[in-house]
Amino acid sequence: MKLLAGALLSGVMALGAGSALAQQTGGIVNVATIGEPPTLDPMVSTADLVGIVTQHFFETLFTFDKDWNVTPLLAESLPEITDGGKVYTIKLRSGVTFHDGSAMTADDVVASLKRWMDLASRGKQTAGNIDKVEVVDPSTVRIVLKSPYAPLLALLAFNNSAAVIMPAGKMANPLTEPVGTGPYKLKERKPDQYIQLVRYDGYKPRSGDANGYGGARKPLLDEVRFVPVPDPNTRIEGAISGQFDYVDSLPVESYDRIKNLQTTKPVLLKPFGWPVFVMNTKQGVMANIDSRMAVRMALSMEDMLAAAFGSKEFYSLDGAMYPKGYVWHSEAGTEGKYNVADPDKAKALLKKANYDGKPVRILTSRQYEFHYKMAQVAAEYLKQAGFSVDMQVVDWATLTQRRADAALWDIYITHSPFLPEPALIGQLSESSPGWWSTPARKQAVDAFNTESDPKKRPALWAEVQKVMYVETPSIKIGDFNALSAQSPKLDGVVPAPWPYFWNVSVKK
Structure with missing residues (x-):
């Protein structure tokens, strides 16, 4: 991983450490996306668009830091690995609550991981290597493997076909009530118009600074609105006019049009994919x-x-x-x-x-x-x-x-x-x-x-x-290389393959 990080850090795609210090709170950010996500259930979809939106209200046990190392998110720390790499004991963070106010416990985590193994393509990929997932105590989960499986933590950290944690009683398939632990919660979805997320006041960030997708996630904005804009030319014009604060996935030929504007500035991820x-x-x-x-x-x-x-x-x-x-x-x-x-x-x-x-x-x-x-x-x-x-x-x-x-x-x-x-x-x-x-x-x-x-x-x-x-x-x-655009009014945006808007504020 550390060798890989060196390559990523050589380009803009490296995830900055960032800091929310001295940033303003409040404000609304409008994000233009390539279209309407097919679902808001990140387990059942491998679409990047689903992960971009849902990572704001659903979270995983682990995620990736600025150097693309696995780092804890809902887990208190990296797991204790024993029995020759076959047993992973995971301590959970205390005081984490779902958007419905209920406390996250090991029962929720085990139920979520079992749903992931049943429904998600990457969960199914992992399931054949897992002997059992069990509750040790209310704040501890154990995963027992049939044999060592090196990708396990990366799969648990990924936001695509994601092993997100949901309340044990709210896991219908298809998902009817998206309830997570993230810094923002879903308020309203109007298909083909917008997905409205609002700050979750009960969110408990990790301590310390932001670190890529890891570290402290602070919900500084009042709202994040994801607006589906399927036509790429409309996305370009929306960036130029300042209609949108962030515009994802622009055609690269628009780079010369936006690079010297007052209303927007290019975000180039190099190399991207x-x-x-x-x-x-x-x-x-x-x-x-x-x-x-x-x-x-x-x-x-x-x-x-x-x-x-x-x-x-x-x-x-x-x-x-x-x-x-x-x-x-x-x-x-x-x-x-x-x-x-x-x-x-x-x-x-x-x-x-x-x-x-x-x-x-x-x-x-x-x-x-x-x-x-x-x-x-x-x-x-x-x-x-x-x-x-x-x-x-x-x-x-x-x-x-x-x-x-x-x-x-x-x-x-x-x-x-x-x-x-x-x-x-x-x-x-x-x-x-x-x-x-x-x-x-x-x-x-x-x-x-x-x-x-x-x-x-x-x-x-x-x-x-x-x-x-x-x-x-x-x-x-x-x-x-990939091109997006952001308003100069935004502070704290870190160029990333799946853009995120915690630790982001609007300059006043």
């Missing part, structure tokens, strides 16, 4: 490994990135799952399989696959405009290779719903920040849309996940990457 084409390995055209490899051989990553981001200031060609400078960086498996753009090789693979001309359904959204632009370029390259293509352009909420049904798509387009633990990558979970489940995957991923020695894990990750290139459950397109 990677766009990815996820394959439906369960059924349909992409269930055939040769068809998936044909897609890989057909595509020009360079042309897709250029169409999506324009200037090379905002993207770079890179087949490795992590860029140079990260402890996880490896070129293993990429040789001759990245940015090939060879229609003849693709045609040969299609012939081997006995492809019958059935359209490849590419599921994408214009709310992330760069997804759509890459899909347009990809479609042309796939047609050259002999594929028939059906582009399905939907809103992001619909995409996240459709991708859960294997009968409805063949490829969907998404993106991810560079995550501190590779096990957090969604495509590694057999229950994540794409449903990659093969003996080679199991052997490589299990070896990586069960190795607790940090010095040995990078080489094992390289083996996972090799299998990903051979079996092609997904295709990384390259590396990219």
Whole structure:
């Protein structure tokens, strides 16, 4: 983790320590997002948008500090780990209350973790490694593993498919009453208009300073309003006019328009992450490994990135799952399989696959405009290779719903920040849309996940990457930088892949 932190700290994406000292309290912040979240239940969704909103009112036992180390949040401290890495004993913070006024206890935590293992893709991923989760006493929880599982704490800390803590009596599925422990609480949701959060006066911050997503979280604002703005041009104009105090996910070509304005200023996260084409390995055209490899051989990553981001200031060609400078960086498996753009090789693979001309359904959204632009370029390259293509352009909420049904798509387009633990990558979970489940995957991923020695894990990750290139459950397109915008009136905003607004105030 510390080696990884060095890479993150070299760019704007490093999470600043921050401090709420001498900041004003009060005020309302309007945040423009890429659309309406499909749910406010962070367990059942891997959509970043859901995590961005719900991290303000739901919390996890652990989170990540400014150096991307796991740090306690609702837990009092990091767990005591015994029995060769198989037993995690977790002490809970005292005095934490839910938004309904009830005190958080170990019963709530155990019930929440069991719900997470039943419903969340990352919870299901973890459940097979867990023997039991039990109450030790009202302020202590014990997790007993079947064998050592290195990603456990990172999975418990992640805000995506998140192991959030809810009251034991308020865990309906689907969730009907979102009640958490966070610095803000949900007051009102008007679909396609806004999600209104208000300060939770009963919130008890951790002591000390802010530290990335960890440390003290202080609810300084009266309200945070998340406003869905699906059209990227409308988000740009809303930033320029000052209509919104923070605007998430702007097209990078708007950078020159906003960089010298009085009403807003750019927030550039560099490096941010990677766009990815996820394959439906369960059924349909992409269930055939040769068809998936044909897609890989057909595509020009360079042309897709250029169409999506324009200037090379905002993207770079890179087949490795992590860029140079990260402890996880490896070129293993990429040789001759990245940015090939060879229609003849693709045609040969299609012939081997006995492809019958059935359209490849590419599921994408214009709310992330760069997804759509890459899909347009990809479609042309796939047609050259002999594929028939059906582009399905939907809103992001619909995409996240459709991708859960294997009968409805063949490829969907998404993106991810560079995550501190590779096990957090969604495509590694057999229950994540794409449903990659093969003996080679199991052997490589299990070896990586069960190795607790940090010095040995990078080489094992390289083996996972090799299998990903051979079996092609997904295709990384390259590396990219992300652009957002914020009002100069905001104080305390720390550039982060999932923007947050505790410890943020409005200058008066």
